[in-house]
Amino acid sequence: MSTETKEKQLLRGGQFLVKQVDCEEIFTLEDLNEEQQMMRESTKEFVDRELWAHWERFENKDYAYTEETMRKAGELGLLSVAIPEAYGGMGMGFVSTMLVCDYISGATGSFSTAFGAHTGIGTMPITLYGSEEQKQKYVPKLASGEWFGAYCLTEPGAGSDANSGKTKAVLSEDGKHYLISGQKMWISNAGFCNLFIVFARIGDDKNITGFIVENDPSNGISLGDEEKKLGIHSSSTRQVFFNETKVPVENMLSERGNGFKIAMNALNVGRIKLAAACLEAQRRVINEATKYANERVQFKTPIINFGAIKAKIADMATNAYVDEAASYRAAKDIEDRIAIRVAEGNTHQEAELKGVEEYAIECSILKVAVSEHVQQTTDEGIQIFGGMGFSADTPMESAWRDARIARIYEGTNEINRMLAVGMLVKKAMKGHVDLLGPATAVGEELMGIPSFDTPDYSALFAEEKDLVKRLKKVFLMVAGSAVQKFGPQLEEHQQLLMAASDILIQVYLAESAILRTEKNAKRFGEEAQATQIAMSKLYLYRAVDIIAQRGKEAIVSFSEGDEQKMMLMGLKRFTKYANQPNVVALRTQIAERVAADGGYTFDA
Structure with missing residues (x-):
């Protein structure tokens, strides 16, 4: 099938409302290929063995067990399904990514949150917006579970209005670092992550900018206590404070002022994966x-x-x-x-x-x-x-x-x-x-x-x-x-x-x-x-x-x-x-x- 022909058959987003769709044109779970079925079964086996059998540990705020099972998921390749092979991933398609996100999320919201925060908003911004050097440096570690990622967008005064954040990034006098200062809240995986995706504003820029920040407590990074939450008890959720945290200029993610776009596109992917979860x-x-x-x-x-x-x-x-x-x-x-x-x-x-x-x-x-x-x-x-x-x-x-x-x-x-x-x-x-x-x-x-007229409904x-x-x-x-x-x-x-x-x-x-x-x-x-x-x-x-x-x-x-x-x-x-x-x-x-x-x- 040529690209041109395929383009004509594939509806654009939202066109389902005004275009006729034939049942043969949609994908269903019954269409999974053999590789995808095997992926589903191995994911379910992991969940039954490591998560569902120990759901009480997650309810008892066993954060260490959440981290332990995340590492096991990494060893099985479950953290790397969506990551290109060039960066240590499995390079599988979007359906396979959804499939793993779906079946790994059934046993406990604590693990599901840790998994989603790491594979989605913790890793994906680098995969999709990072420079080649950034991807080579960080993505293989995140793909294997050697490192875990977290996403620092929300602030006490900036929730749904994400672009209104007050966290500042100031260029150092020698021009080699940005000094980030501010407070982030509701940060999933904060207690055990190695890397933050941080959004901050440079000067009076209209839009925020993204940065890759390694988690080093000696570099002006401190954490609040674990939040007391209604649910997801063993999902590590903390406030993160940055006090003139030095970030190399080469760790800016994408371009200056592009942070809001990164955040919104990350959320688009996150939304459909949340549905899967x-x-x-x-x-x-x-x-x-x-x-x-x-x-x-x-x-x-x-x-x-x-x-x-x-x-x-x-x-x-x-x-x-x-x-x-x-x-x-x-x-x-x-x-x-x-x-x-x-x-x-x-x-x-x-x-x-x-x-x-x-x-x-x-x-x-x-x-x-x-x-x-x-x-x-x-x-x-x-x-x-x-x-x-x-x-x-x-x-x-x-x-x-x-x-x-x-x-x-x-x-x-x-x-x-x-x-x-x-x-x-x-x-x-x-x-x-x-x-x-x-x-x-x-x-x-x-x-x-x-x-x-009486229609034929036979x-x-x-x-x-x-x-x-x-x-x-x-x-x-x-x-x-x-x-x-x-x-x-x-x-x-x-x-x-x-x-x-x-x-x-x-x-x-x-x-x-x-x-x-x-x-x-x-x-x-x-x-x-x-x-x-x-x-x-x-x-x-x-x-x-x-x-x-x-x-x-x-x-x-x-x-x-x-x-x-x-x-x-x-x-x-x-x-x-x-x-x-x-x-x-x-x-x-x-x-x-x-x-x-x-x-x-x-x-x-």
């Missing part, structure tokens, strides 16, 4: 909850037989299945975009940066959706366990606490909701995604006479796919009208943006699940995919409800009179089922399959 956590909670529900007898029957429990198990499994579909769909899009750029002559650095940046919208969507689903799953896990779930003697309680940070990491979910819509609007203004044409067409459709997912098309029209209707009304001031209407973002999120996830299942039904048969078909239909049903509610909130917030009536009628038309699914039957079917399997098996 929430997947196995959901699976393991489902497995433990199912096992308990199968064994726990009340009123002379296992509680898995009660409809209320079945509903919980079904919703938990459905969320995990849909999250897998959306996460790996986006991961492969990124991998393909990177490959296209490499074929066009881009360096590895340029290709990966631009490849991930292209799908920044999808990264934000996934970060929000999957982090909220893992919180819901762990919450229901506690509920299924009942009083035992509230006890620290079972892993449900720690899983719930560990999950809570995911909605704050890598930009809060509120920030990411607004970013997703904001980035989509900017892409449209640049001509990268044609929103105006489809939005105008939706407006004309609202003014026209609706068709009363084929698998025929009605569901038609419904997804109409759900996309809801977003175009709401966002198009809002942009017309508010223009550049749209970003000031945060509640409207968040409602629009929820519509966008539900469209992407529901479509991803349907496409995954349709693809697998074609190659494995509908009977083999019966439960997956049920999960896809169940999720879409829930998505329709969310979109109807959030669409109404958005419409009445900025419209009135005849315009409002017309849009509300459009909302009703676009969210209407011809054949309402039997949700109770769908949940029962899903739960009984999970119970029979003894847990979640749909990733196999």
Whole structure:
């Protein structure tokens, strides 16, 4: 296949909203090659042996064990999957990187945080922005686990507004060093790292600058005590203080004033990897909850037989299945975009940066959706366990606490909701995604006479796919009208943006699940995919409800009179089922399959 042909078939970020996607064009977990399957199995074996079997140690704030297991992960090559072979890594693709991040993160949030902070924001900025000398000097050590990295961006007065940091970098009189002074907080891996990626401002620069700073206490670096946290107990989290810390000028990362760009692009990658890191956590909670529900007898029957429990198990499994579909769909899009750029002559650095940046919208969507689903799953896990779930003697309680940070990491979910819509609007203004044409067409459709033809819904997912098309029209209707009304001031209407973002999120996830299942039904048969078909239909049903509610909130917030009536009628038309699914039957079917399997098996 030529690069040109591949380019035409691969959608740009955000185009899922306005382009038809065939199921054969998306990647699913069922598409893993033999090498990737082996990588997954070896990762799961490591987790079972070193992490899951010792989860109590992580809960008891055994920071030394976190460091020890990180070194073991390095010895197995799990820290180097994404790093080019030239710097001691395995040089594997983005999907493989996601795969390891996914399956290594299920046992404990403490290890997951240490792993993500090191391989992502602790190493990746050097790999993608470092000079050749910097990469040769530092990346092999980070790839092997000989050294660990940390990322110093957040300050007491600079959280979501990352570019407002007060940490200063002053050039020494001899011009050989920068002297860095300032305070950083919430620094993961601070207690055992060898290297910091530090962001500081030079003079009165508009934007911050990145630096590679070796952790040497004799060089003006001191640490606060370990933070007392709700969860991730054995993730070393400390404040870091710099007092005229000398950093060689050659340790500036990229160019002066480029730090904010580095930070934002690192967060784009971090967001989709955070989504991946929430997947196995959901699976393991489902497995433990199912096992308990199968064994726990009340009123002379296992509680898995009660409809209320079945509903919980079904919703938990459905969320995990849909999250897998959306996460790996986006991961492969990124991998393909990177490959296209490499074929066009881009360096590895340029290709990966631009490849991930292209799908920044999808990264934000996934970060929000999957982090909220893992919180819901762990919450229901506690509920299924009942009083035992509230006890620290079972892993449900720690899983719930560990999950809570995911909605704050890598930009809060509120920030990411607004970013997703904001980035989509900017892409449209640049001509990268044609929103105006489809939005105008939706407006004309609202003014026209609706068709009363009876569509043919006999084929698998025929009605569901038609419904997804109409759900996309809801977003175009709401966002198009809002942009017309508010223009550049749209970003000031945060509640409207968040409602629009929820519509966008539900469209992407529901479509991803349907496409995954349709693809697998074609190659494995509908009977083999019966439960997956049920999960896809169940999720879409829930998505329709969310979109109807959030669409109404958005419409009445900025419209009135005849315009409002017309849009509300459009909302009703676009969210209407011809054949309402039997949700109770769908949940029962899903739960009984999970119970029979003894847990979640749909990733196999």
